Amino acid sequence: MALMNLITAINHTLDLALAQDERVVVFGEDVGVEGGVFRATVGLQKKYGEERVFDTPLAESAIVGTAVGMALNGLRPVAEIQFSGFVYPAFNQIISHVARMRNRTRGQRYLPMVIRMPHGGGIKALEHHSESLDTFFGHIPGLKVVVPSTPYDAKGLLLSAIRDDDPVIFLEPSKLYRAFRQEVPEEDYTIPIGKAKVVKPGSDLTVVSWGAYLHEALKAAELLQAEGIDAEVIDLRTISPLDRETILESVKKTGRFAVVHEAAKSFGPGAELVALVNEGAFLYLEAPPLRLAGFDITIPLPRGEHHYFMDAQRMAAGLRQVANF
Amino acid sequence: MALMNLITAINHTLDLALAQDERVVVFGEDVGVEGGVFRATVGLQKKYGEERVFDTPLAESAIVGTAVGMALNGLRPVAEIQFSGFVYPAFNQIISHVARMRNRTRGQRYLPMVIRMPHGGGIKALEHHSESLDTFFGHIPGLKVVVPSTPYDAKGLLLSAIRDDDPVIFLEPSKLYRAFRQEVPEEDYTIPIGKAKVVKPGSDLTVVSWGAYLHEALKAAELLQAEGIDAEVIDLRTISPLDRETILESVKKTGRFAVVHEAAKSFGPGAELVALVNEGAFLYLEAPPLRLAGFDITIPLPRGEHHYFMDAQRMAAGLRQVANF
Amino acid sequence: MLIQEYTAQLIRDYDALSGRMLQILDENGVVKEPELMPALSDAEWLELYKTMVLTRAADDKALQLQRQGRMLTYAPNTGQEAAQVGPAAAMAKNDWLVPAFRELGAWLYRGVPLKTVYLYWYGNEYGSHFPEGVRVLPIAVPIGTQLHHAVGVAMASKIKGENDVTVAYIGDGGTSTGDFNEALNFAGVFNAPVVFIVQNNQYAISVPRTKQTIAKTIAQKAVAAGIPGMVVDGNDLFAMYAAVKEAIERARSGGGPTLIEAYTYRLGAHTTSDDPTKYREDSEVEAWKPRDPLGRMKAYLISKGLWSEEQDLALYEEYGAYALEVFRQVEAEGEPRVEDLFKYTYKEMPAHVREQYEEYLQYLEGKVD
């Protein structure tokens, strides 16, 4: 066991995957010599050579598209996009090919590949460095979409992603990269994709969140606890496919539901969760399900971002309404 | 008045806009000499010259990006994307610039531009020619997103879009291009963006749809009517910003809600509508809101597409459940 | 081999800005540059020619069937057969072919069954499921995107220490995409063993080559990526074979990527949905007809006493009948199973997809009752 933060956990996991499976290759902008602008790949090129860990020219469509080609020819590429706000040039590849190759060829060709990227904001970064793309990726059939919220989970989920025979979008909450450390076992373990986790059991209200917001949601639940409101907090972990069972079971128990996320509200990921709760637990609902979501505006530049990103207090204010409805 | 189908109505409207306002320019792949693969721009280059109506090289990012530049320098560009499945290369421009220029410059610079594209399927076309992008565009703050369902509406909405000082994504249901004709006045009129329309009043159940599915939904409502179920059918017309008032008013009256759309279900546009109904009319609901949506699979090639696209009968089967809940 | 040395030099010394076009067999079927003739036997050339005839016959049959309403959209290859069969024949057994969408001759030569191709245009996903061992990727409809796959496949070969080469296709219109620049540049930087072939058939739907770019040649676009580019007569089977063979061996021996512009002409429509009379003069088409790649190969073979007009006609008829027979099978078996629509979204069907599938099955059953 070693104490790791999210970024060191990812570095350690990539190291493990490269060591275990020679089909694994890791690349992206500044990934090789520099070891990534967030240092996720630091030391890996030295260890595994320039053929397996390398810098690419500045071209996201090519980064993802060559990963497709490599996956088709027997490798298991792990591509890094420097920030989620720079993945848009690769959307054509992701939607048209990454998500479709298996179905297009009726199972003959498939893409064991991972696209990693820092995700979400709250780190006082430049424009486009704070974007949450849960809905975009979640809406594309054929992709799996994962968001870890702890170093421990990051390792287990990333190993699952790399071993998955389907393409996985791996969204790393940049705010958590260095937020805290946790004991992470050195040995191999995986966490299944598609399973949410009840992080704090409770009986009065179900709160679903993920990524950086999960931690604020937990703090909000603590605030509520002090007031006698016992919230159950679920870490979604996987955006797609959704773990309906865990969520519905919880809502059936609590009768109240809220989802808390960074992305803009309209047509955002919260809508899907509300719809899912409607479909699976409507008759159990004692209050209208609530979305505590980003405003429908562009994420502000650093001086204004504290207005956009929710803290535990603002979350608590919203959750209180659901509990007291 | 003249009888027009959707494509001739669009051609007529572009003609009108080009005649009225010399800042309007129309371009895209095969838009000039050929007049568009669907013939939306036929005859316009001859009439307005190669500087105002023109073919571009094969590059969607450039098509949208140059439209941004033109809009910044005083024109009102109307760009065509040949099929919605080919707009992905332009996503970076649309998300990073089209949607953000006004906010980025705190109102100093803005983009009066329209991006038109055929949308949705059911026309036995090749892969990527049948895609519904409602959610993608709806989720991006700063865009307006419009889907007409009749030639009459297409004209009024397109004129509004061209005159709007904000960028409008104009989604044209390709299945309707030649589906039917309607009387369309020759003179100028507009239909406001952001307003839904009650197409068939009813008291038992609210059905929201748009584009090609609207017509199937109307047929489904007829089937139900014969069984004594009186559905109210709303044509959403605008995906963003949503007309919450019209929808909520209807749901408050009927107590039952269903949304019917082509796009894949998960994280699809229907989720937003269900969430919106939850937020605004939860206590009025007598049945769980229903999403009748596309399967979470890639839209099949022509031989299988009839399984994907819903007909009135299948819609009616779903709606019946809501009505009889 | 002397010949290959010569062509090796040809590519290396080729001045991309010269605009010079490599031609070996002229329009009358006369070998103009005997020193450049690739060292295939008469029997081998005849084989390639037969694949060109099969391509033409299968095309013609597909168009006929489409007019009868039995085939859906179809993208014909007429006039471009040499630019397809030549490169395919220059490849080694394990080399990869990455198509755009208009390379019927290449697919057939590389082992994609005509039935599979017809199934694709018939509108069934099994049209992209190829026999085991056929190293051909499915058609890529979004223009330009396939070049990245080609570079990735080639990089993987290199990383794995295998010496397979990848041959990728794109059209003249496709060279305007961003992906074209990115892919060529990547290939250069990673010294990927890949050969890019642009079928410059002078049109992207209605947009003529001259309005697609003001570059004098498409080949000179290689200069941006720092890799060699070359214009080749795309209607000349010998030239296409020679140039691509050389580029492949160059790549295989670590020499890196090459861009080959196959200068050709789309004699037919863009697809069956297209009416070319709207955007080009008949006279232009007529002017290109004498340069037809089949005509000049036939003339060559006849002049060498290897072939006759009668044999030619008979072969075309035979292939036409064969194509029709193949298509009948497609018609008989071409409807997709409902299960297949759902089964391949992921390796395992996730719960929500399974539920949608089962609900739909129930609906279908109910409908039958």
Next chain:
Amino acid sequence: MLIQEYTAQLIRDYDALSGRMLQILDENGVVKEPELMPALSDAEWLELYKTMVLTRAADDKALQLQRQGRMLTYAPNTGQEAAQVGPAAAMAKNDWLVPAFRELGAWLYRGVPLKTVYLYWYGNEYGSHFPEGVRVLPIAVPIGTQLHHAVGVAMASKIKGENDVTVAYIGDGGTSTGDFNEALNFAGVFNAPVVFIVQNNQYAISVPRTKQTIAKTIAQKAVAAGIPGMVVDGNDLFAMYAAVKEAIERARSGGGPTLIEAYTYRLGAHTTSDDPTKYREDSEVEAWKPRDPLGRMKAYLISKGLWSEEQDLALYEEYGAYALEVFRQVEAEGEPRVEDLFKYTYKEMPAHVREQYEEYLQYLEGKVD
């Protein structure tokens, strides 16, 4: 004007594949090619030099403030001032400037107030709101995207019959993007009056130019689009001015687009978040220092008796103090108003945005209570 005729010829006759670099002022401040000297007065050159000094001083101050935790991320320009100020000065009053994100010298010369620039890096959207009449677009963070805007702006000028030219910037890393290819090709096809300037500062964050592309020069990438390209010493104010001036007049008179590679070096870090010692040798940086664009202009001006070391130091100090004063204003006024976050998503606030805004205001009020 004789000089301009000469440079006109220079661009027209330039062989993009030669790799030759245009230099007028050498590293010691000596004019090597007097016939190419643009016809500006001493006073005018001094003015340009002062803008370079202001750029340097403002940069240094920003870095200092950033280290104090008062400024956020900042992208320094040190070493690239000539490649920024020269082109900006070569533009006519109504010409458009389309930045990437590292062109401080150009922005200042074109009338963007330093305060606005600081406000941007301070993290406030008003940093992209420029004074009326300043024809400069906001910084484009997604690499490559701005080139399309430049082409569109230029096309609009042409369509409207106005003869303004657009000057667009991008970095060496940016030339690998798909957008670079698309934009140059569009500009060629539409004969858009636009000049593309690549600040080739040898790095894209940690990736050196040699690993970005194997093209010998960046200028040769123009060949793909069929437009002229040229390598210019980016640390030579005279050469940058001369080449861009010529390219602009070429564009203005209907001659179409040009690509100028400004061969320069990023002496500082990529941004304040970056540590260049991780990926490059100090010795490399040291080797470039004598080629600094300010040093050689200073030497030139002193040699002409127009300037002195003392004046230089004083000016730098003065500008530093000015920059600090400007930054203090930014600190005082730089917090955004809540209203502004919501107000500019659309021309009119739609109901749902207004509701979110009002709910949030209520929440803020409640918090205060």
